[in-house]
Amino acid sequence: MAFLLRKVDRKRRFDRLPWLPEAEIQADSLREFATRNNSLSLWEIESDCSNLSRIIAALGARRDSLDKFDYALIDRRYVDDLAVQLVPRPGVSSDPEANERWHQEMVELSGRKIFGLATLMTTHAKVCRITRRSIEDQIRDFLDRGFIDPDAVSDGIRAALER
Amino acid sequence: MSRQSSNCTFSESQDHGAVPAPKVRGPGSVLFASWHLFRTSASESNVALHRILVGPQPDLAIHRSASDLLEQAEELRPDIDRLLHVATEEPYRDGMLGRAFDVVRSFLAKTSVAGVQVLTSRLLSRWMNDEVAADVVRMLGRAKHPVSLDDRRHLAERLLYSDSPLARDSAAVALADLEDPRGIEALEDAIAREQIPSLKADMRLALEDLVHYGVSTPES
Numbered sequence: 001m002a003f004l005l006r007k008v009d010r011k012r013r014f015d016r017l018p019w020l021p022e023a024e025i026q027a028d029s030l031r032e033f034a035t036r037n038n039s040l041s042l043w044e045i046e047s048d049c050s051n052l053s054r055i056i057a058a059l060g061a062r063r064d065s066l067d068k069f070d071y072a073l074i075d076r077r078y079v080d081d082l083a084v085q086l087v088p089r090p091g092v093s094s095d096p097e098a099n100e101r102w103h104q105e106m107v108e109l110s111g112r113k114i115f116g117l118a119t120l121m122t123t124h125a126k127v128c129r130i131t132r133r134s135i136e137d138q139i140r141d142f143l144d145r146g147f148i149d150p151d152a153v154s155d156g157i158r159a160a161l162e163r
Numbered sequence: 164m165s166r167q168s169s170n171c172t173f174s175e176s177q178d179h180g181a182v183p184a185p186k187v188r189g190p191g192s193v194l195f196a197s198w199h200l201f202r203t204s205a206s207e208s209n210v211a212l213h214r215i216l217v218g219p220q221p222d223l224a225i226h227r228s229a230s231d232l233l234e235q236a237e238e239l240r241p242d243i244d245r246l247l248h249v250a251t252e253e254p255y256r257d258g259m260l261g262r263a264f265d266v267v268r269s270f271l272a273k274t275s276v277a278g279v280q281v282l283t284s285r286l287l288s289r290w291m292n293d294e295v296a297a298d299v300v301r302m303l304g305r306a307k308h309p310v311s312l313d314d315r316r317h318l319a320e321r322l323l324y325s326d327s328p329l330a331r332d333s334a335a336v337a338l339a340d341l342e343d344p345r346g347i348e349a350l351e352d353a354i355a356r357e358q359i360p361s362l363k364a365d366m367r368l369a370l371e372d373l374v375h376y377g378v379s380t381p382e383s
Binding site (some may be wrong): 009010011012014015028060063065066067068069070127129131132133156163 | 179254256257258259260303324328329332336339340359362365368371372375376
């Protein structure tokens with residue numbers, strides 16, 4: 001059972017709020033699924049989550065600064081039920097191997113499918129947070145282990161790690 | 164082992180009730196004004212501030228500080244308007260220091276403590292967009308400006324009482340980012356009254372960070 005990871009900007013958009021009818025989603029949650037060229041970037045996570053920290057660190061290392069990291073993790077089978085096309089394409093992170101192995105793009109997305117995905121994510125995904133301190137530890141760890149390319153780490157992160 | 168919020172579970176039914184009014188802490192005039200301004204509109208704010216601080220009060224020091232603040236408020240209005248405009252145009256994104264953050268940093272660089280207090284009163288006004296207030300408090304939490312640390316902490320503590328879950332969340336993260344252990348008590352209180360389970364868990368995560376990494380001389 002593999003998972004798909006989607007980085008989110010505002011975790012609160014996935015909360016169940018008291019005014020929200022059962023089985024409905026916050027309208028704002030759709031903003032977490034902004035497409036480009038009708039495609040959406042996702043990362044494949046192994047069934048034992050063995051690559052989860054690695055991908056989070058790789059994404060965190062490309063940001064301007066160390067900060068918390070929020071993400072949604074969903075069982076891939078739910079997404080398969082949506083009948084959307086997932087295509088392996090190189091990702092953009094600081095881990096070259098991860099970019100080739102685990103990045104997927106959801107392509108040819110219609111508005112209905114995005115709504116379906118947002119609904120799935122709200123009702124079935126784990127929405128998690130990693131603190132800034134933990135991200136820092138993970139980036140250091142994967143740099144030391146040679147998974148993160150030092151040249152692909154942002155200047156801001158490099159400076160923060162040197163402090 | 165990375166620490167994650169304990170709400171990393173599949174979605175559950177959540178509920179949140181009314182948020183009680185904030186407690187007023189400390190005798191400071193600006194603190195008292197901020198509490199009142201929490202409940203007043205931007206347009207009312209100067210009048211309210213004047214009534215509270217410049218009204219028939221015998222304390223000349225309070226009178227003087229209120230006058231100064233009102234004067235500062237007028238002087239800083241264009242800068243604060245610009246800051247809020249940019250923050251509205253470019254929402255804060257975790258880890259990304261965009262134009263809005265640059266504007267916040269340059270505002271802090273050129274302003275005094277009073278400037279941060281004036282910004283605070285705007286952010287706490289009832290007309291402020293919750294999302295913008297949430298973003299600005301996050302940026303203020305991340306900025307280095309030791310002289311205004313107390314005011315930025317007070318702002319975050321007050322936003323813990325916001326009706327907006329997003330603002331409460333950002334306030335909790337900002338308190339952790341400020342690394343000022345004086346914010347622990349307010350965060351503990353916020354956790355105790357929080358009704359949304361996943362937000363409560365994220366606040367606990369912020370508290371854990373603050374307890375572990377809070378330093379007695381933050382931002383030094």
